[in-house]
Amino acid sequence: MFLKQLTFMSHFRQVNGLNFRVNLIRSFHKQFTPSTFHLPTIYALATPPVQKSAIAVIRISGSASGYIYHKLTRRKRDPTPRMMLLRNLYKPNENILTQNLLDQALVTLFPGPHSFTGEDSLELYIHGGTAVAQSVLEAIGKLNDRTNNINIRYAEAGEFSKRAFQNQKFDLTEVEGIKDLIDAETESQRNSVLSSFSGSNKKLFENWRSQLVNNEAQLTAIIDFGDDNDIDSDNYKIFSNVESSVRILKRDIDDFVKRVDRAHLLQSGLKLALIGEPNVGKSSLLNTLAKDDVSIVSNIPGTTRDTIDRVMDLEGYKIVFCDTAGIRGNTEDEIEQIGIERAMLKGGRSDVCVIVVDSSKGGITDPKIIELVNSEMFKDKPLLIVLNKIDLMDSEKINIIMDHLQNTFKGRSVVLPVSCNTGEGIENLITGLIRIFKDLALVDEQNNSITVSQRIREILHNDVLYGLDSFLMAKKLGNDVVMASEDLKYAIDGIGKITGSHVGVEEVLGVVFSTFCVGK
Template sequence: MFLQRLGTISHFRNIGKLNSREQYIRTVHNAFTPSTIHLPTIYALATPAAQKSAIAVIRISGSSSRYIYHRLTRRKKDPTPRMMMLRNLYKPTKDNLTKNLLDQSLVSLFPGPQSFTGEDTLELYIHGGTAVAQSVLESIGKLNDRSNNINIRYAEAGEFSKRAFQNQKFDLTEVEGIRDLIDAETESQRNSVLCSFNGSNKKLFENWRKQLVNNEAQLTAVIDFGDDNDIDSDNYKIFSNVESSARILKKDIEDFVTRVDRANLLQRGLKLALIGEPNVGKSSLLNILAKDDVSIVSNIPGTTRDTIDRVIDLDGYKVIFCDTAGIRGNTDDEIEQIGIERATLKGERSDVCVIVVDASKGGITDPKIIDLVNSETFKEKPLAIVLNKIDLLDSERIDIIMDHLKNTFKGRGAVLPVSCNTGEGIEILVTELIQTFKDMALIDDQNSAITVSQRIREILHNDVLYGLDAFLMSKKLGNDLVMASEDLKYAIDGIGKITGSYVGVEEVLGVVFSTFCVGK
């Protein structure tokens, strides 16, 4: 009887061990199984299509990546992970006897989950001819075989990054940082998106959320246990501490939003208008800064009759320069008057205004320009006064004119002497403009520009700050703790929408990934 019982105990122990082992295997399997395993394997050209180049890259991601490798290379063994292997690529046939060579390619396999998407990823580095790329892509597409449960299709825009997000390789802020980094046209734009790309913004948002959750937890404790005598005496103190924390957090978020709004100037491009009388050298200045003959230049006053916009990378900053018609008050020319109206409008709508003055005329400025600069629309606008044609005067005369201009424009902006003819002073002018751009974007030695997407900016305004404002108002009006707690939850959910941790994120995925290129 004892042995029988012992055998029974041993039997159940073995079952327990088996169950534990099975549970362990399932845990390990789930940890290394991407959540996208049920989705089709996707492929796309990751380099520009319909363009000749030395190399074209085809990216493949999904459970059939290894299958595609075996069919294209006609090899039975997997390639060594994360190593470049030289392989012939063939058109896949049923018998694999016909040697229809497509190309000779470098191939690299990145097994999941240690890959960009978290899935098995295969990259083919083929020759960059249009016909070569097309033939390889067609061959991959023909491997789709739904009857044998092999589901392969061409990727949608941004789908590789979407898979990475779904497999928790990135949050939405990092994904959008990747997109903005690809879209960056200038050095300042590249620098401004690095906070999203390298995860700095993610850490900041997570810290905000942690503070909000802690505050909401304290309110919940008061709500649930407020009738307890030990807690009741501290209710007001807890509510006040949460209010103080919320105010500090609100200020931090508002400062962040201000920096983001300012840095947005760098993304869309700073609008700079060149304003001045006819024939003072506005077009010549634009041509020098653009290092190209953008505007027609002549000695005839009024050569530029309309506004001319030109996007220029000025020392790493995207600047939309606008050359305008000369402004003067005494003209009866109808066309010239239209040009002056447009020049005035461009000046009003610009972010920065550069007033160009002719040194050979003694620095005399038309009253219409002075009135424009002193108008309400120009009150807060950064200005620079460029004294052109200094090569025609001696240094003493130049100093006198510069003092005159400082008085005329009431010290609103730096007076910078230049010569478009000799290039003198141009480098100093560019340095002054760059510093103005940095001041506008709140960039200094301690702070770099921060760029986030329009989606994130709207959520910060409409959800996070709204929830904090509503909470603070609830406290002020003496509303109950339940309502105040719900307001904090609204702000917490807002941050969840930003990072993608908030359930219901499908509605924003289309917006985030639709602007990606297909191979990303």
Template structure:
């Protein structure tokens, strides 16, 4: 009987790149903190001559013996340092003159026997990859963490930096390798196998590929939803003139981000203000007040036109209505009815301090009917006494979770490079596998899965051809990281 276990030549199927040592490379150094006057400046030195650089505790110029600074010198012995090499950090006083003097002194230590040079962009992280300290997904996660501006971005970057994505990718890779092994067994030993066994192998592999295809599709959908956290959730403020849209914006921003006036038509163009609302990056678009175009001048009419366009491309629309004025122009009513069919529309009744609670409830009932917006989407507030502002912020957080698909799980962030490889290499390989499986061409079907598994390798940096992606990964790093 045909046996599968002894016919899965894993190592012969997938070629690996082993992590290379960087011991032959010159020692490099760089300023790892920002240029400019600061309390502390950190210079990093990595390589075999790191200890040579620390031949003194107080930092003296090696040629003139002039005292440069008193610093905290921390040596991290390889391979447990960031780069996997001996790595030195000099914590200096952060003045420009001190930094320049110490960098110049380190430069002067270079000799042919002890090569020392300034680091290239991303070289510290590149060496960490070359020495096996991190794979490419973890390296990219570190970059995303550095760039994170909000709490949600920080949480999303941690998946990559801590290796959660790496584990997920390696699990996918193992499943594909198993499938390749099964198909290779058919190629090499089909003459000794029974037809029934071959059919079962094909069905087993096809089932695994289908399940994996669905899993990767769902993963990509989650990452696509999480991308809004990087770009910022687009929130558009609409309403009639003098309804208090700019006041609402200022409350959300906790600053005077927009001009507030009792003159109708103060906002003539779209004011986009990036905000951090409870850990979410939000780009709030304050638009021109929408009213009967016959009452607006030429410039205001153009502002109204732009407001309509802004509302259609936004992720969430907030309509601000004055509680002390029940009239709503048909221009605004028609727009809200259209938007309500496409996306979530929240309605804020502002200036509720000017009317009674009974009048507010009556206005909600009436406006809900006119605008075709559910009553649950209405919220009474007052920018004068802050009534309802906290409820507004909390309500927005729940909407942001829905938009970014983070209601039940943390966001997942991947780079465009990883996304492209998953689509163009991994999923495309699956599609080709199914095509050639149906044509009963097991050889090309197997090669198609090899394309998929090599795609995973490009993501993590474990296959031949890794050099072609290194430049893309590290070129965006700053010098000293």
């Protein structure tokens, strides 16, 4: 059978017009045919297009990788696998006497299965710059030769990763982990996707699945061998044991889902609204944190008329700060009133509210602020009170104001004294903000958190937990084994969709890989 496969492979290479020597010994040791070997060879620029850079990388994957190597380098001998070699790249199919040099490049051939995709792959490290990359890409494209069955085409978004998945190099959770790793903008985001990328989520999902399959098998046994109408006491015991096991598993999955739901904040960023009376220093605080002049600062009250969002990486955490118009109850100015309404709305939609107070005014002077903080929209929101302009006050007065503010908000928040002018207290404020962020995103002491893709979160909610809840309901309402077994299957299929290893693969592939960039 194996020899047959070898013969077929070698035939395949010949009909593919691959005129380089098929190394039979290597194929024998390989004992592996990628499941994607019948697909066209794909190529793409793996580094950003239309940008000047020192190096650009072109990735090629598929059975014609070696052929492309020979054609571009005009060399007859196979290259040493997995070794970087300095080679001249020439326009293929041109008169051999004319040079037609395209570039000098480092090239590496990765024979399958020891490559990212599991197929034979070739990587070209060429000089950066649009014209060089374009000429080499064009040369590869021209090697497509339908009549001789050499199928080469430009890759689609995520196609290299898709091939890696199809050749079982990764499951879907790992593939999505790679994408999230590339997309990570901050240190905390990078940290949080490692659980997917490193495969620890995959192990967890597989463990859940095997527990559920085990439980489902016991229910199937009751259905297949039990009485049609009723279940006897032995089977009832089995059913109840399955129920206990499912309950424990559901608790674990609930915990996991809660952690990933909360950790989602790490990806989207913590939305933080700066709220306060006019002229208290909200814009100054934003500029101090951003170390930049984002918002206009002036001593004219009501300078900020609308909300201004600013995304910041604060010590590795993504925070979306929103500077809002100063809130006061007694303005007649129509535009200012609209600004105030928007500020209140922004505050309501934020994850955390920072109330900025001017210490030189002795504390909050407008009751509208206190009314707002105690309103329905704000009452469950984490609060942070920032007492600004402490450079203008002596420490005794500052302590009195802090005590008063703490009483006003009845222990709902700490009060942090700062000065945007001198920078005093700003470090403390950043530490306080990050502590709130970690609490909300359920980041533990070792800075661990788990994030999974939106797709996985939805399946966990809509399929896995839904199936488990329905199972428990079927057990509770009438000890209905058949219904309960179907519900467990639903949850099991959900986990299969997550990892892509068991069911509904085709349906989910499009969703997963379409979000990748070309060349990945």
